[in-house]
Amino acid sequence: MTRPQAKKVYQRGSAAQMVCDELRKEILTHELKPGAPLDETSLSKRFDVSRSPIREALNRLLAERLVENLPNKGTIVANVDLENFPSFIEVFDLQQRYATRLAARNRTSVDMVKLRDLVKAFDDAVKEYDPLKILQSNFEFHLAVAEAGKNPYLVRQYKELLSEARRYIHIHLRSLETAKEKAILKGHHRDFLEAIEARDVEAADAIAHEHTLKFHDRFLEALKGQIDNDFSIEPTPRKPRLVEK
Amino acid sequence: MTRPQAKKVYQRGSAAQMVCDELRKEILTHELKPGAPLDETSLSKRFDVSRSPIREALNRLLAERLVENLPNKGTIVANVDLENFPSFIEVFDLQQRYATRLAARNRTSVDMVKLRDLVKAFDDAVKEYDPLKILQSNFEFHLAVAEAGKNPYLVRQYKELLSEARRYIHIHLRSLETAKEKAILKGHHRDFLEAIEARDVEAADAIAHEHTLKFHDRFLEALKGQIDNDFSIEPTPRKPRLVEK
DNA sequence: TTTGATTCAATTGCATGCAATGTGTATGCA
DNA sequence: TGCATACACATTGCATGCAATTGAATCAAA
Secondary structure (H helix, E strand, O other), rough: OOOOOOOOOOOOOOOOHHHHHHHHHHHHHHOOOOEEEEEEHHHHHHHOHHHHHHHHHHHHHHHOOEEEEEEOOEEEEEOOOOOOOOOOHHHHHHHHHHHHHHHHOOHHHHHHHHHOOOOOOOHHHHHHOOOOHHHHHHHHEEEEEEEOOOOOOHHHHHHHHHHHHHHHHHHHHHHHHHHHHHHHOOOHHHHHHHHHHEEEEHHHHHHHHHHHHHHHHHHHHHHHHHHOOOOOOOOOHHHHHHHHH | OOOOOOOOOOOOOOHHHHHHHHHHHHHHHHOEEEEEEEOOHHHHHHHOOOOHHHHHHHHHHHHOEEEEOOOOOOOEOOOOHHHHHHHHHHHHHHHHHHHHHHHHHOOHHHHEEEEHHHHHHHHHHOOOOOHHHHHHHHHHHHHHHHHHOOOOOHHHHHHHHHHHHHHHHHHOHHHHHHHHHHHOOOOOOOHHHHHHHHOOHHHHHHHHHHHHHHHHHHHHHHHHHHHHHHOOOOOOOOOHHHHHH
């Protein structure tokens, strides 16, 4: 970005895809924060491609609900609205339970190898105290669980919800940094692994459900903490200023 | 399409949307059949706009999985692959049950008015023996049920599945035309209405589940019928021709 | 000081041009 | 006759140009 960068040229057909993937990554990791403007001209300069592939990338992200389009005014990173959190959790729980059930029912030994690796990667990320890595490996683990269920329709829908969950988590990211949380996260996915390995559908379901509930509670708790630490601000200074002057 | 058509010009910002809506309609009603080619040049001539809004429309339909993109080769109407039908039904059932549960829990009196209207519209369509109208009003009814549940996340995902269901139904559309089927369809959604009206969540769940199962069975039955009516065709005539010649 | 109209700059939405890629056909060779 | 190679055509993917719309800034008047 900052250095000249020797005119990168991409394979035909990959420019839009590359821009899309990069922007998606940055949105999910909050490098691009909700509300951040994404104007086509700047992006085309930044990625050194024309506006066409940029527009295409933005359209795809729009379909994933990761950005919002204000007609004739531009595109911004989509907000994660807290008011819909209850609705979100409701559906997320349903899908997560079902995804985990299917995994317990349909997993292969190949899936188990992958899942074990991803649990390990998660634990490593926890040890490294790297919140972004924790989120990423959490995402990958749950996605792999869903994929082990072998239902493409569910995978697609669940993946969307996982992305959304990731963005919710970023709201209370700091709470991940406390020692208490880290203790909780340690070995966090082992129980999933056991239930899926044992093909115990009901146990898998229960574990997934409990997992969602914990996410829900931690989220609300973190929000509460954030509010407690707040202090009240003056109302809009318009009227007072009039008087002062 | 066939006549000159006096150079329609659309509001700025609506061209792509209009093309997208029209193509979606034609795909869902099978005016455009699975596998049909959608080349940008022809479409731009047909809708009398440039390729840019056409490309944008196709990208949106791609995100909805209604079309498939063959890189550098073009775009075609997406196939509805029978091999995924079991996966589809599995998720569809889950979502339909949940949507109907939520409707029973959260419906307002305004929702009930709308639902009653849509049931009536469905019955009218059945009386008129108009398969396309039946499908359309069926779609609208179930979507309204989901909306009565007031969970935007579920509505979005369920809507996608409903579109997919609609395309599956088209495969056995002829079976809708038999007198037996019409008898079955008569007053088909009344039970939904009653359970939702009564806020009976468990009943709503059961009815939704049964509804899915019936859809599943009718679909398989119709497929079976189609196969029975088939007759075997000669293998590819290449070798035989060689001999004859 | 606030309200209103007017102009101006910024940004998108659409049109069009060009080059790359993949397909189908024709031709030459075994 | 069968197969490989080359060429031409069709179609996309990307670059660029232009005009419409929107928001902000400016200025005048109450």
